[in-house]
Amino acid sequence: MILQALYEYYERKAADPESYIAPEGWEWKEIFYVIVIDEKGRFVSIEDTREGEGRARRARKFLLPQSVKRTVGLKSNLLWDNIEYALGAKRTKKDKDAKTRKIEDIRKRHRLFRERITEIPEYNKIASLKTLLKFLDNDPIRQIESSGSKEIWKEMLEENPFVVFRIDGHRHSSICDDIKEAGQASRSAETTTGACLITGKAKAQIARLHPAIKGVRGANTQGAALVSFNLPAFNSYGKTQNYNAPISETAAFAYSTALNLLLGKDSQNKITIADATIVFWAEKKKAQGKSYDLESAFPWFLTDQRDDPDRNINVVKSLYEAAYTGRLTQSDERFYVLALAPNAARISVRFFRQGSVKDFGEHIKQHFDDLEIIRSPKDSEYLSLYRLLTATALNYDMANVPPNLVGAVVESILDGTPYPTTLLHQCMRRVRAEQNVTRARAAILKATINRFNRIHKPQEKEITMALDPSNTNPGYRLGRLFAVLEKIQEEAQPGINTTIRDRFYGAASTSPVAVFSQLLKLKNHHLAKLENPRRRVNLEKLIGEIMSGITEFPAHLTLNDQAYFSVGYYHQRQDFFTKKDNNESKQS
Numbered sequence: 001m002i003l004q005a006l007y008e009y010y011e012r013k014a015a016d017p018e019s020y021i022a023p024e025g026w027e028w029k030e031i032f033y034v035i036v037i038d039e040k041g042r043f044v045s046i047e048d049t050r051e052g053e054g055r056a057r058r059a060r061k062f063l064l065p066q067s068v069k070r071t072v073g074l075k076s077n078l079l080w081d082n083i084e085y086a087l088g089a090k091r092t093k094k095d096k097d098a099k100t101r102k103i104e105d106i107r108k109r110h111r112l113f114r115e116r117i118t119e120i121p122e123y124n125k126i127a128s129l130k131t132l133l134k135f136l137d138n139d140p141i142r143q144i145e146s147s148g149s150k151e152i153w154k155e156m157l158e159e160n161p162f163v164v165f166r167i168d169g170h171r172h173s174s175i176c177d178d179i180k181e182a183g184q185a186s187r188s189a190e191t192t193t194g195a196c197l198i199t200g201k202a203k204a205q206i207a208r209l210h211p212a213i214k215g216v217r218g219a220n221t222q223g224a225a226l227v228s229f230n231l232p233a234f235n236s237y238g239k240t241q242n243y244n245a246p247i248s249e250t251a252a253f254a255y256s257t258a259l260n261l262l263l264g265k266d267s268q269n270k271i272t273i274a275d276a277t278i279v280f281w282a283e284k285k286k287a288q289g290k291s292y293d294l295e296s297a298f299p300w301f302l303t304d305q306r307d308d309p310d311r312n313i314n315v316v317k318s319l320y321e322a323a324y325t326g327r328l329t330q331s332d333e334r335f336y337v338l339a340l341a342p343n344a345a346r347i348s349v350r351f352f353r354q355g356s357v358k359d360f361g362e363h364i365k366q367h368f369d370d371l372e373i374i375r376s377p378k379d380s381e382y383l384s385l386y387r388l389l390t391a392t393a394l395n396y397d398m399a400n401v402p403p404n405l406v407g408a409v410v411e412s413i414l415d416g417t418p419y420p421t422t423l424l425h426q427c428m429r430r431v432r433a434e435q436n437v438t439r440a441r442a443a444i445l446k447a448t449i450n451r452f453n454r455i456h457k458p459q460e461k462e463i464t465m466a467l468d469p470s471n472t473n474p475g476y477r478l479g480r481l482f483a484v485l486e487k488i489q490e491e492a493q494p495g496i497n498t499t500i501r502d503r504f505y506g507a508a509s510t511s512p513v514a515v516f517s518q519l520l521k522l523k524n525h526h527l528a529k530l531e532n533p534r535r536r537v538n539l540e541k542l543i544g545e546i547m548s549g550i551t552e553f554p555a556h557l558t559l560n561d562q563a564y565f566s567v568g569y570y571h572q573r574q575d576f577f578t579k580k581d582n583n584e585s586k587q588s
Contacts, residue, residue, distance in 0.1 A: 002352050003227075003247065003255045005336050007198050009281055010258035021261055024253050026180075027066050030059040031080065032161045033152075035087075036168050041134030043143035044168045046152050062164055064176050066253070069209050070222070074105075076112040078120075079132075079176050080164045083156055085113040087140050091160040110136075120179060128167050128178040135165075196248035198255070204248035208241050211256035215263025215270070216277045218342035226259070226340075226347050227252075271299045273386060274398050274406045276339050276350055278302070282357065283334035291331035292322040294357045298337075301364055302385040302410070316368055316382045323365055331357035337414060339407050350407035353414045363416040370447035374466040374574045375439050383440055385409065391440035392426035394433075402426065418451040419444075424563060431566050435505040442570035445563040463567055467575040471568070472549045475509075475561030478516070479568025481546045482508050485519050487576055488539055492526035509565045513553040 013019040022028050034047040049060035065078040076085050083089040088110030090103060114136055123129045135143075144153050156163075164174040172178055196204040212223025229235055229244045236244055247255075262269045262279040271278050282295040300315040322328040335357045339350035353360075371383055386398070389409065393400035408420040427444045431437055446463045453460040461471065471477070486499050500519060508515045523543075530536045557565060 001354075002338060002349065003251070004198050005354060006255040006258040007251055008283075009262075009336075010254040012283070013258065013261070014254075022063060022066075022257055024250060025066050026063055027257065027260075028061045029064050029067070029080075029162070031062050031064075031164050031174075032059045032159075033156060033163045034174065035140075035163050035165045037131065037135045037165060038168045039131055041131045041138060043135065043140065043147055045147070046144070046149045046156070047166075048152060060173075062174055062176065063180075064164065064174075066211065069212055074109055074112055076109065076116045078116045079179070080162060080174075081113055082160045082162055084160060085109045086163050086165075087136075087144075089141055089157060092154075092157045126179060128170070128175045131167060132165055132175055192243060194243075194246045196246060196251050198247055198251035201248060204250070206243060206246045207249045207252040208243065210242060210247070210252045211260075213256060213259055213263065213340075213347055215260065215265070215267075216340045216342060216347050217272045218275050219347055220342075220345060224342070224345055224347045226256075226349075228346055230345075268299075269295070271303050273302060273389070273410075274401050275341050275403050276406045276410075277341070278337065278339045278410065280335070280337045282336070291333065292319070292328045292357060292361055294331070294335055294361055300384075304384050304386045312384055313381050319361060319365055319368075322361065328358055328361045328365075331361065333357050335360050337410070339410065341403070341407075350404075351411050353411070355414075360414055363414055366416055367413045367447075370450055371443045372465050373439065373443045373446055374571065374578070376574075376577065379439055383443055385413070387440055388444055391438060391444065392423065392430055394430070412451075418455060419448045421448075424448045424559070428559060428562055428566070432506050432509070435501055437566045437570045437573075439570075442567050445567050449560065449563055449567075463564075466578075467571040469545065473561070473564045473568075474550060474554060475557050475564030476568035477546055477549050478508070478512050478553075478557075479565035479570075480572040481516070481543065481550075482519075482565075483569045483572035483576075484539065484542055484546065485523050487573075488523055488526045488530075491535070492529040509557065509562050511556055513555050516553050 010021065013021040014023070020028065032048065032050055034049060036044040036047060038044050050057050051060075052058055062080070064080050067077050068075040080086070084091065084106050088106055090106050114133065117123060117129055117133060120126070120129065164176060166172070166174050170178075192206045192208070193203050194206050195202050196206070210225060210227050213219075213226050214221070214223040216224065227242055227245055227247070229241050234244070235241075242252075259279070261267065262281060263277065264270075267279075269279055269281050280295065280298050282293075284295070297315045297319065300312050301319075304312065319328070322331075333356065335355060337351075337353045337360075339352070341348050341350050368382055371388075385406075389401045389406065390396040390398055392405075402422065405420065405422050405426065409423055411417075412419045423444060427441050427448075431441055450462045453462065463471070463476075467480075468476075482500075482505070486501050489499055490496060500522075504515050504519065508519070527536050527539065530539075554561075
């Protein structure tokens, strides 16, 4: 299902003349340096293709024969590679690999590079290849070192970068452009044929190894496998390696190229949250009309963009507008979301979802509806997934979020199903540890409870956005009562740094009977300090209204009731601030 969707994405991109996707057997790759030679095979210069400043410095992209998979043993790329392969140069940087590498190994690498060129059908009839071989046979390192390119060559010896070759005066950017018709030479020489699981073709050349996938956070920088059978224990019916999942060379190239395009550095279809790398794409039809463009908006729902914080809010607003105007219901294009994570030498699939833009849009809108809760005017209007997850982590650090939680939450958003219970547990753990119910945490607890009750307990009343005096849940009432008692203490002792929340919140939210009797006695002492008698009466009435729904203080509160306690506490606290603002506006 995943590979088929990626294959179809490649086919659509390949059919678009304006798309930036490589044909079969080729790939686009950034190359730092170009070795320029003349038509007689003599060295001319070294071109540095990088432009820009600092981290924004980027190299030019070249269309090159597809890279080989160098997991074990020595293999050379065709007409491009690092300088050890391409020129037989020994790097000067003394890293772990360079210390153990012998000069014989480097010579073997260079010999393999030259042999790959001679494997091209009728290579001796292609003038640029004959010129390149003449250069390689005439001590290329001596030619470079005796030229005026010593400084840049010194840097190259330390970096061991990839290089390509170009004939001076030719219109092509590299020799690779001269042999595009020989691109099939970079394909596997395997001759095993069979039925392809992706295309359905009965007789297709089956790929023994699939191209590497690059760009997944935490995975091997040289690329990792999405489909791999590298041990006998994984094999079946006497088949080895990827013959266990027969996919043709053409289909393997297509799906891997499509996925690498989505995972590229400049991709607008990729986001990373914790250790999960999420890619997404839409099946865009030619006549989209006024349908909703979820593909452009999707990353803004999940991440915080510090360079343009207003964009997050505007994108969510556009989703609501599309729902109200009917544009969302007109969006019948297919939409795909794939989450990947590193797993040793492979890539693991966290989840894969496909559906219509309309369904995904409605589920995302429901997600923001469920999270809606009273807030201060300074708070942002909508909460991104990043802010939600960091609110449940130590020091608000995404690195402390459980790895599987990200995927589980995104799945629940896309499917419109209850949030994982792990989210509630993580949130309550941070509330108890810090004794602080923030807007994001209250929103998580409200949304988690309401989603669960909506499906499993439909008769249960949902938690409202703001204070709900009619809510009789004991945890909710006790949370409100605790907020009132804290407010009384704050007004009785202006400027106090430590309130009852800092000392008693954990006990009050888990074992109310052990705490509230003492807090109610302490409340009388604090009320006596209030100078405004009308304020004392109002607070006493509020306590009486809350206590009217409490017959006795429970010995223990369940985790669910503890969540109600936190939401009730947050609602009551925000209600105090709202009433204060209203009173001030009336007086003015």
